[in-house]
Amino acid sequence: MWRNSVNLSSNLLSLSKSNHNQSFFLSSNPLRSAIIFAGHGVRGGVSQTQLHSSSGEFPSSVSSLKLGFEKSEGERAFKFSSSAAVVGPSVATTAALAKAKDVAEAFRHYGRCYWELSKARLSMLVVLTSGAGFVLGSGTAIDVAGLCWTCTGTMMVAASASSLNQVFEKNNDARMKRTRQRPLPSGRISLPHAAIWASTIGVTGTTLLACKANMLAAGLAASNLALYAFLYTPLKQIHPVNTWVGAIVGAIPPLLGWAAASGQVSLNAMILPAALYFWQLPHFMALAYLCRKDYADGGFRMFSLADPSGQRTSLVALRNCLYLLPLGYLAYDWGITSGWFCLESTLLTLFMTAGAVSFVRDRTAKNARRMFHGSLLYLPVFMSGMLFHRLTDNQQDLTETNPVRLATETQVHESEGDCYLAKPRRGSSIGIQSRPPVAYASVAPFPFLPAPVYANSDV
Ligand SMILES: CC(C)=CCC/C(C)=C/CC/C(C)=C/COP(=O)(O)OP(=O)(O)O
Numbered sequence: 001m002w003r004n005s006v007n008l009s010s011n012l013l014s015l016s017k018s019n020h021n022q023s024f025f026l027s028s029n030p031l032r033s034a035i036i037f038a039g040h041g042v043r044g045g046v047s048q049t050q051l052h053s054s055s056g057e058f059p060s061s062v063s064s065l066k067l068g069f070e071k072s073e074g075e076r077a078f079k080f081s082s083s084a085a086v087v088g089p090s091v092a093t094t095a096a097l098a099k100a101k102d103v104a105e106a107f108r109h110y111g112r113c114y115w116e117l118s119k120a121r122l123s124m125l126v127v128l129t130s131g132a133g134f135v136l137g138s139g140t141a142i143d144v145a146g147l148c149w150t151c152t153g154t155m156m157v158a159a160s161a162s163s164l165n166q167v168f169e170k171n172n173d174a175r176m177k178r179t180r181q182r183p184l185p186s187g188r189i190s191l192p193h194a195a196i197w198a199s200t201i202g203v204t205g206t207t208l209l210a211c212k213a214n215m216l217a218a219g220l221a222a223s224n225l226a227l228y229a230f231l232y233t234p235l236k237q238i239h240p241v242n243t244w245v246g247a248i249v250g251a252i253p254p255l256l257g258w259a260a261a262s263g264q265v266s267l268n269a270m271i272l273p274a275a276l277y278f279w280q281l282p283h284f285m286a287l288a289y290l291c292r293k294d295y296a297d298g299g300f301r302m303f304s305l306a307d308p309s310g311q312r313t314s315l316v317a318l319r320n321c322l323y324l325l326p327l328g329y330l331a332y333d334w335g336i337t338s339g340w341f342c343l344e345s346t347l348l349t350l351f352m353t354a355g356a357v358s359f360v361r362d363r364t365a366k367n368a369r370r371m372f373h374g375s376l377l378y379l380p381v382f383m384s385g386m387l388f389h390r391l392t393d394n395q396q397d398l399t400e401t402n403p404v405r406l407a408t409e410t411q412v413h414e415s416e417g418d419c420y421l422a423k424p425r426r427g428s429s430i431g432i433q434s435r436p437p438v439a440y441a442s443v444a445p446f447p448f449l450p451a452p453v454y455a456n457s458d459v
Pocket residue numbers: 126154157158161162165221224225228246247249250253
């Protein structure tokens with residue numbers, strides 16, 4: 001590290017417009033500095049210039065630099081007068097470096113503020129759920145570009161929702177240990193700046209979804225933003241029902257993804273949203289129990305506040321774990337995944353339920369934390385399992401319309417370690433076709449015989 005300090009005319013460079021004898025100061029605000037530099041066709045006049053350097057860094061702010069300039073018509077170059085010819089370029093370099101450093105610092109500072117305002121890790125989880133919904137809602141081929149656009153749009157709208165949430169909760173966040181270091185309560189960014197950031201990315205993300213996915217996906221994203229920022233957020237200070245409203249907010253992104261891929265929402269689009277809805281209750285009940293003092297300090301009316309013993313909180317968590325149990329079977333029954341997912345999902349849910357049972361029986365912080373960590377594990381495993389065992393339309397097609405091919409391909413897949421025996425996807429035109437009895441008969445006892453093809457099976 002080394003320090004350059006510029007010592008010009010009693011440590012100041014005088015920046016003046018010769019016509020008006022007006023001084024300009026290079027602001028520590030990089031934007032202002034940039035505007036000052038870019039906005040004037042100037043010739044720099046520097047006198048009694050002296051440079052000295054000692055160990056350390058560049059001055060973090062150049063606000064103490066005062067340069068003398070003569071305005072020169074049409075000349076945009078940053079030029080020094082001849083009296084400064086010897087040291088001029090060094091001074092220019094130093095000033096430019098200081099300015100660049102200021103700009104870089106501003107980028108870092110605001111970048112970090114935007115990252116925190118966006119609750120970036122939560123928003124990325126939201127994007128994962130939306131991406132998973134997109135893949136599940138895709139037929140046979142996944143539109144990768146569409147997936148990327150959907151994820152980008154979802155990220156922007158989710159970031160906007162989280163930023164608005166912090167704009168509205170600035171004072172509450174200031175009173176909570178967990179949140180008082182956030183950009184707004186800590187004063188690192190102003191309220192209007194945060195609001196402008198939130199609005200800009202919200203509008204951009206929604207527009208992106210409307211243009212690159214479809215209006216249904218954009219509508220779901222915008223409605224979800226409104227639900228989170230304008231209903232859930234104020235409800236947190238009014239009524240414990242907020243957790244259930246928040247669970248709806250968390251459940252919508254996979255539906256958004258499905259809608260972006262397929263242009264519609266149907267019953268079989270609901271498995272992942274339902275999983276997210278029920279999953280959030282044990283997750284947030286554990287959090288609300290562990291942080292109940294903090295929430296009370298912040299003025300939030302969480303369910304756990306009115307339940308000092310934690311009994312009702314733990315029962316809500318357990319009940320919602322149990323609601324997760326049938327989802328694996330439904331995913332299989334509705335033709336979304338193979339039977340393996342039914343098995344895996346059931347085991348996984350039983351694992352999380354065991355955590356909830358321990359919490360019900362012994363309501364300690366340790367058990368609440370265990371249930372919380374179990375919930376953290378649950379979601380990625382559940383989603384990965386669902387994606388891994390998902391059935392494409394072609395695979396579902398095999399189950400109903402071409403049993404011979406099904407039998408053959410099932411053998412192939414069984415030998416590969418995964419059998420995708422599945423029921424037809426509900427609501428799919430493939431799944432509801434009925435086949436003439438002879439077609440069934442051709443499978444067994446003579447599976448090698450081709451099934452007769454009927455031009456119109458209704459006849
Ligand atoms: C597409 C779109 C708009 C998606 C939005 C998804 C989203 C933001 C989900 C968050 C769900 C939720 C209840 C979080 C907790 O917020 P909190 O306010 O209780 O958290 P805090 O106490 O940490 O502020």
